[in-house]
Amino acid sequence: xxxxxxxxxxxxxxxxIYWAVGxxxxxxxxxxxxxxxxxxx
Amino acid sequence: MRPLDWVVLAVSLAGIVLYGLWRGRxxxxxxxxxxxxxxxxxxxxxxxxxATQASxxxxxxxxxxxxxxxxxxxxxxxxLPLAMIIIAAYVAPRFHASGVYTAYEYLERRFDARTRAxxxxxxxxxxxxxxxxxxxxxxxxxxxxMGWPSEVTTLLMGLTVIGxxxxxxxxxxxxxxxxxxxVMTLGLVAALVTALWLSPVDLGGAxxxxxxxxxxxxxxxxxxxxxxxxxxxxxxxxxFLALAYFGCDQSQVQRYLTGKSIAQAKLSLLFxxxxxxxxxFFILFIGAMVFVFxxxxxxxxxxxxxxxxxxxxxxGYEAVEREFNVAWNARRAAAEALPxxxxxxxxAQKAMDVARAKAATLAGHEGLNDTNYIxxxxxxxxxxxxxxxxxxxxIFAAAMSTIxxxxxxxxxxxxxxxxxxxxxxxADDRHYLRASRWATGFWGMYAVVTAQYATNLGSLIxxxxxxxxxxxxxxxxxxxxxxxxxxxxxRGAFYGVLLGEAAIFATRFGTEITFLxxxxxxxxxxxxxxxxxxxxxxxxxAAAE
Numbered sequence: 001x002x003x004x005x006x007x008x009x010x011x012x013x014x015x016x017i018y019w020a021v022g023x024x025x026x027x028x029x030x031x032x033x034x035x036x037x038x039x040x041x
Numbered sequence: 042m043r044p045l046d047w048v049v050l051a052v053s054l055a056g057i058v059l060y061g062l063w064r065g066r067x068x069x070x071x072x073x074x075x076x077x078x079x080x081x082x083x084x085x086x087x088x089x090x091x092a093t094q095a096s097x098x099x100x101x102x103x104x105x106x107x108x109x110x111x112x113x114x115x116x117x118x119x120x121l122p123l124a125m126i127i128i129a130a131y132v133a134p135r136f137h138a139s140g141v142y143t144a145y146e147y148l149e150r151r152f153d154a155r156t157r158a159x160x161x162x163x164x165x166x167x168x169x170x171x172x173x174x175x176x177x178x179x180x181x182x183x184x185x186x187m188g189w190p191s192e193v194t195t196l197l198m199g200l201t202v203i204g205x206x207x208x209x210x211x212x213x214x215x216x217x218x219x220x221x222x223x224v225m226t227l228g229l230v231a232a233l234v235t236a237l238w239l240s241p242v243d244l245g246g247a248x249x250x251x252x253x254x255x256x257x258x259x260x261x262x263x264x265x266x267x268x269x270x271x272x273x274x275x276x277x278x279x280x281f282l283a284l285a286y287f288g289c290d291q292s293q294v295q296r297y298l299t300g301k302s303i304a305q306a307k308l309s310l311l312f313x314x315x316x317x318x319x320x321x322f323f324i325l326f327i328g329a330m331v332f333v334f335x336x337x338x339x340x341x342x343x344x345x346x347x348x349x350x351x352x353x354x355x356x357g358y359e360a361v362e363r364e365f366n367v368a369w370n371a372r373r374a375a376a377e378a379l380p381x382x383x384x385x386x387x388x389a390q391k392a393m394d395v396a397r398a399k400a401a402t403l404a405g406h407e408g409l410n411d412t413n414y415i416x417x418x419x420x421x422x423x424x425x426x427x428x429x430x431x432x433x434x435x436i437f438a439a440a441m442s443t444i445x446x447x448x449x450x451x452x453x454x455x456x457x458x459x460x461x462x463x464x465x466x467x468a469d470d471r472h473y474l475r476a477s478r479w480a481t482g483f484w485g486m487y488a489v490v491t492a493q494y495a496t497n498l499g500s501l502i503x504x505x506x507x508x509x510x511x512x513x514x515x516x517x518x519x520x521x522x523x524x525x526x527x528x529x530x531x532r533g534a535f536y537g538v539l540l541g542e543a544a545i546f547a548t549r550f551g552t553e554i555t556f557l558x559x560x561x562x563x564x565x566x567x568x569x570x571x572x573x574x575x576x577x578x579x580x581x582x583a584a585a586e
Contacts (some may be wrong), residue, residue, distance in 0.1 A: 006302055006303065006304040007304070008304065008307070008308065009308070014129070014130070014307065017311060018126045018129070018130060021122050021125070021126055021311060021314045021315060022122070022123070022126065024122065024314075024315060025119070025122040025123065025318075028119075028318055028319075029119060029260060029272065029276075032115070032259040032260035032322075033260040033262070035257065035259060035260070036257065036258050036259055036260045036261070039248050039249075039251070039252040039257040040111075040252050040255060040256075040257045040258045041252050041253045041255065041383045
């Protein structure tokens with residue numbers, strides 16, 4: 001296989017992994033916002 | 042430090058150095074010495090990338106920052122996952138496929154030798170300034186704990202790192218980073234568990250106290266260009282800074298150039314995209330828990346022992362200490378009565394801060410800044426035997442991983458982009474291997490010398506990030522031109538970088554805009570100027586024809 005086209009070990013394609021990482025970031029920011037709202041006075 | 046702590050520290054450090062020497066054996070060609078023969082698996086590169094970024098400053102200063110300012114610093118890393126996606130998708134494959142030793146070598150292939158030389162010099166200046174700061178932080182630890190002169194401590198630390206880095210090159214650096222990251226993780230877990238265990242309140246109570254003090258603020262949505270840490274500056278400014286650091290800074294690029302394939306390099310970057318924010322959250326949370334601990338155990342008025350000792354010698358200190366004690370007792374009483382006493386807690390906190398500032402003024406220090414001493418003060422005074430040694434080992438591991446990567450990359454750029462390109466173009470591989478070893482030793486000693494001047498820069502982590510932000514915008518802009526603007530010429534890129542740097546310095550010294558935005562401004566100026574100059578050049582050429 002062409003080295004450039006070597007796929008990732010999970011999610012099937014690099015594009016899907018990038019989307020997963022982007023969604024993860026959104027989830028982290030939402031989680032931190034909730035954390036701040038609940039605990040910070 | 043008690044005997045068991047010394048044993049833990051000595052065994053950890055000796056183990057790391059010996060492991061590095063063992064892993065680095067066989068680095069007998071320039072390619073093996075500088076790129077590990079392109080054999081590295083993703084997990085070694087991933088932890089090496091992480092360990093290189095997590096310096097001793099991360100332990101010492103970040104925890105202290107959380108103590109005084111809360112957890113909002115974590116937002117600085119919000120842009121990192123986005124940057125990693127861009128680098129994994131567009132940058133790493135091109136570097137990898139082009140077979141370069143340095144990121145700046147790629148610029149000559151795309152533009153010209155002049156642009157490569159300019160950017161290499163910018164890197165050498167910027168990274169050369171930062172390496173002293175990275176070494177001075179652990180030296181600060183030893184000076185505080187053992188009272189050794191900082192000259193001795195920087196020399197000891199520096200020589201240890203120089204030893205395995207000169208000997209084994211990047212293979213030694215990467216594999217020691219791997220172990221150092223494991224030691225750091227152990228140290229972090231030990232620090233958090235101990236901080237919680239020593240506090241008289243449970244986790245729920247600790248969250249209530251830290252929250253009342255405004256320390257649990259990992260997401261702040263207020264948009265303000267002059268505010269360093271909020272979601273907007275974190276996502277946008279942080280992304281530009283991370284793009285520049287991981288995509289254009291040789292100390293990081295060299296990590297993933299050693300990968301055995303592009304896929305392995307991508308995986309190492311994406312691991313960091315996911316792991317970095319939780320790690321920083323964890324470190325900042327430790328600082329918040331140290332704050333909780335000192336809510337119920339009286340802290341020193343000033344954490345910096347030198348400033349504290351000077352203040353104690355003055356006539357007005359007793360009155361200031363009384364003021365501090367009254368405020369601390371009021372804060373503790375308010376903490377014990379939470380919830381419902383948040384206003385009293387905050388008022389007492391303000392009174393403590395006023396007393397602390399007065400003590401610093403008595404000692405001749407206008408503007409108290411003892412952030413770097415808070416975590417150390419907690420570790421050395423209250424941590425149980427054995428754990429102190431482990432945390433010290435973690436701090437040293439963090440320092441060594443950063444310094445080794447920095448001197449390794451400085452040496453690589455010095456030899457590949459300057460020496461081999463401009464000074465000695467035709468020599469055999471053994472000559473360049475020898476030159477690389479000498480350059481590594483030189484940059485190591487340079488770090489030791491400059492570290493002497495770096496201890497008075499205030500909060501060290503901000504100093505390093507601020508330094509980086511003066512130059513990263515220019516670097517990022519020129520790589521942006523290289524990757525995404527195929528019509529831009531060498532002349533456009535060269536003058537674009539110069540104009541971008543001018544814009545950054547004008548912003549730094551002429552406005553109040555905070556440093557996280559410098560990268561955005563610098564990068565955009567480089568790109569706009571580069572595109573316009575190239576267009577004018579093409580028009581001029583077309584008219585001449």
